[in-house]
Amino acid sequence: MSKILQKLKKTDFQTIFPFLGLIAVLIFFEVSTGGRLFTGKNLKAVLNDGLYIIIGATGYAFMFAMGILDFSIGANMAVSCAAACLAAKINPLLAIPAAILTGMILSGVLGLIHVKAHVDAFITTLAGQFIFNGLVLIVLNNSIQQAPLSMLKWFTLPLKLVILAGGLAVGYMAFEHCVYGKTCKLIGSCEEAARQTGINVGRYKMCGFLTMGAIAGLLGFISLIRTGTASSQTGSTLMMNVLNAALLGGLPMSGGPTTKFRGVIIGSLTMAFLTSGMTIMGYNVNTQQLVKGLIFLIAISISFDRKNMKVIK
């Protein structure tokens, strides 16, 4: 008995909690829904909804690792989607570069303000969110824009799988096996130490912002070919879902070396199946928000590094 207790003491619950959470969610809803969670139709719905979360959380991982919270991703996605829609009216093929470039430019501007003007990322991205929310109304001329109908055929299962697999593969390699990912973690662990070792911290942060922007743009494009619509409401729930997924996956808000890429996958799957399971069970949107909010609080209470966090004390 004492050996078991000793083993339990040594167990890193911050590491295994996301796994346990995912397993608990899967078992709970598979049983509660009478086996409807893993039907083909539902897995398709989970893939469509989870695609945004997984790809978004992949970009967020690099920001998280550096201890940066980006609140502008949803609004950036909306502007990118609007730009893609306008470009698609000239030529549908222009939609992809238009979306990604727009996302990168917007995030790049925020990155510059953070790096060069030394404005806290929390403040910069929060302000960015408001600015982009206004910008999308201007770009869309305060209207809902419709994409060419031919583009709706692009949203196919193979495309989704390629984006998903490609995004995860590139994200995993860059995060766990490349200098870029390791440096991001080092910056999150101790920015000053990273600077003293000769790392150009500003450049890495800019890379993080540009990556995040490119991903927001990609998601804007995906949204456009999924819904055929660009509106100011596009991406309105993205930020919260991605943040929730990252935290449920055990990514520490304070960044640093404990940030693991597997957390992105686990957290995203947990969020996607949680949402799907609650929908199948007939929870209304308010109950879903209540449950998500509680789980968010629990996850953050467990994973939050209170000693190293600057924004929230």
Added chain:
Amino acid sequence: MKRLTAVLLAGAVAVSQLAGCSSGSQSKTEKTTEKAAKENSESVAEGGTEASEAEKAADTKDSAETEKTADAGDGAKADEPAADVDLKEITIAIPMADTGMTFQNQMSYNMNNILGPAGNATFVYNQSTFDADGTMNFVESEIAAGVDGLMFVPPSDSVLPTVCSLCEEAEVYWAISMRTIEDEEIREMCENSPYYVGNCYEDEEETGRLVGEYLGKQGAKKIAIITTIKGDTTGEAREAGLAKACEEYGIEIVGEARGLTQASDVTNAVESFLSANAELDAVFCVGTTVTGVQEITVKAVQDSGRKGVQVVCVDHPDGITDLFESGTLTYSIGTPSFALDTYICAIKMVNAIQGYPISGEKEGKSSNFIAMAVVSNAEEAKVYEEASSNNEYTFFDEKEIKDLLRWNNPQLDESGLQSVLDNYEL
């Protein structure tokens, strides 16, 4: 140990929350289902028929043969399906923002207690957001959840092709309420789908024109509007009608606020209209997603102390009598009940899924519109409010519902349903 305790405690909270919500949700669903099942089993027992599981799972198209025998059911009780008609247990999903407004309570009351038992249908209400992504999530999630039909209010025509193909692939019936399909290409695409049931809408352009005409006859020359963002089919149609009246009566729109999402935005917009236009005659609430926009607008006008500025609106507000008695709200136009569009769609949906589409051989697709009701003084408002404030107001009683279900009333068709709507009064 401290950490272990914290984890266990947190886990317990999460599990108990999930379990608590689950049981609550389940019990609610079970209650509705049990009630429907109970009434259905009673009616089945009375009718001397009992649908087997295999029959329940049969494709609705196969029930064309059964339709021929439906005549025998004419004159049966509402909860008593006609002899030889096996009604499947069906589930229909409806997006409904849970704001607690009376019209929503009325809608769910009528669906759960009258249409549901009569059509062997269970209604589930779920909605994320009314934007394009939210609509797509709703459609995909409900298809995955295994519903037989779904209906929604599309934010724009452009989401419909994807919805159409998803529903066709999953063999799920769908309908839209409160909207028409403006885009010709998209409408043709939807109407070619065997799973598109149709829509129920209001003549939005005429509505806008009537409000403008009223203002013109009142001598208004300068007005401000609170409306939707451009591209919203409802807002655009109302504005088009208003523009015609403005041209006819020489009315100038001197201010407009679009796409407002919060109550405070409405107040700010009205204050801006008033301060920028000393000769403003009226504020017209054309359309918005802000709950209670009419009340907020009236209050903002009254708080400003400005006299002679009237408020007119589309969609009758809660508390309409008080607003008319205040003298600020002078004209309101809307459906007899805001929920009636959706309820009519639900009736059409139940008919279609059970294999008896309203439009007969045309496999679904029927389009009905609801005539608008005008309230222009406190007396009319009082009459309207007495009916509309009742959460359990019955749109059609059991006898009337029976006549709107084609297995009971094979003579019912699109024009017959339209006739019912044309003569509808609260």
